[in-house]
Amino acid sequence: MADSNKEFGKEVNMERLIEQVGGRFKLTTLIQKRIKQLNTQRIFGQRQSDNDTIDEVLREIAAGKIELSEEASKEETAPEAEETL
Numbered sequence: 642m643a644d645s646n647k648e649f650g651k652e653v654n655m656e657r658l659i660e661q662v663g664g665r666f667k668l669t670t671l672i673q674k675r676i677k678q679l680n681t682q683r684i685f686g687q688r689q690s691d692n693d694t695i696d697e698v699l700r701e702i703a704a705g706k707i708e709l710s711e712e713a714s715k716e717e718t719a720p721e722a723e724e725t726l
Contacts, residue, residue, distance in 0.1 A: 671709040
């Protein structure tokens with residue numbers, strides 16, 4: 642994955658992506674969810690691509706094509722502590 646930080650011939654500025662998405666945790670969550678979605682589509686033959694998946698996802702995020710919804714962001718937070726008896 643020598644070119645994993647390339648965006649249309651330019652290096653992807655990871656700090657800019659972190660800022661764009663709203664933090665490292667949110668960026669990581671968005672990347673994981675999108676990779677899972679793309680891999681599922683490929684498994685079921687709905688999508689074929691020769692691109693490296695992580696490169697594809699980073700380009701989509703940089704271009705503003707995908708973002709983490711508030712619901713998805715809340716799903717990934719730690720559950721509230723349960724009441725003790």
